[in-house]
Amino acid sequence: MAFSVLGPLVTCHPPALLAKLVSVFEGAGIKVAHGTEKRPKPLARLAYPLPLGIEGLEELADVTLETGLVESADAVRATLRAHCPDGMDILRVEQVPHHASPIDELVETAHWAWTCPDKLFSEAARKIKAFEDSPSFLLTKTGKLDGKKGTKSIEVRHLVLGVAWEGRDLLFSTSVVQGHALNPQKLLAAILGTGPEGIVALRRLRLDTMDDHRLSRHDKYAHKLKNLYEDAVLLESGHNIKVLDDDEDEVIRL
Numbered sequence: 001m002a003f004s005v006l007g008p009l010v011t012c013h014p015p016a017l018l019a020k021l022v023s024v025f026e027g028a029g030i031k032v033a034h035g036t037e038k039r040p041k042p043l044a045r046l047a048y049p050l051p052l053g054i055e056g057l058e059e060l061a062d063v064t065l066e067t068g069l070v071e072s073a074d075a076v077r078a079t080l081r082a083h084c085p086d087g088m089d090i091l092r093v094e095q096v097p098h099h100a101s102p103i104d105e106l107v108e109t110a111h112w113a114w115t116c117p118d119k120l121f122s123e124a125a126r127k128i129k130a131f132e133d134s135p136s137f138l139l140t141k142t143g144k145l146d147g148k149k150g151t152k153s154i155e156v157r158h159l160v161l162g163v164a165w166e167g168r169d170l171l172f173s174t175s176v177v178q179g180h181a182l183n184p185q186k187l188l189a190a191i192l193g194t195g196p197e198g199i200v201a202l203r204r205l206r207l208d209t210m211d212d213h214r215l216s217r218h219d220k221y222a223h224k225l226k227n228l229y230e231d232a233v234l235l236e237s238g239h240n241i242k243v244l245d246d247d248e249d250e251v252i253r254l
Contacts, residue, residue: 018046
């Protein structure tokens, strides 16, 4: 599903934002599936954490339901929208099979926009151009070194894929790489030589995903039934599976 995060919701940490998204389904009477932990958690996940204070115009998430949808995607979207909190909107929903890859494994690019204040534009344009022309840029981060907390410098220039100005708006894209959660606010602050708190009017425009190779390999990735009683929930929720109630000695066809 795709949804927007605006206004008051930008102060939510990712777990709180995910909880609000799940509550939209609960309010709409659409039951979300839960895990098997001692305290079961909803089976839902965000594609890529949204930094605090930044609006997301088109975020992505996976939400696993107890049963398949019986209404059209447009009807479900309309139902969900009626239960959204202030600052959230449901943009689209799509039902995918159980064997689809998790959304956070598919996202590969994030697109951002920053509106530069007029008084900073000349200096910002010069420094952004220097960044573009440079083959390397180190960003200092806090982390663990030999088991102890400290600061380290990491190379991030290869993670920034494109930069362009549209008026006072700086548009740029960042590569989403596992283990590298590049915060664009800190990146811009480092380029411009200012504090992160000085980078306002920054928003994430959208997330791009790669093709899911699992969808074309149903034979390899689809859930293999081991016990019809234990996996009855899959049979009930699937749209393409039928169980024929044959006599005991006859073949059961799926």
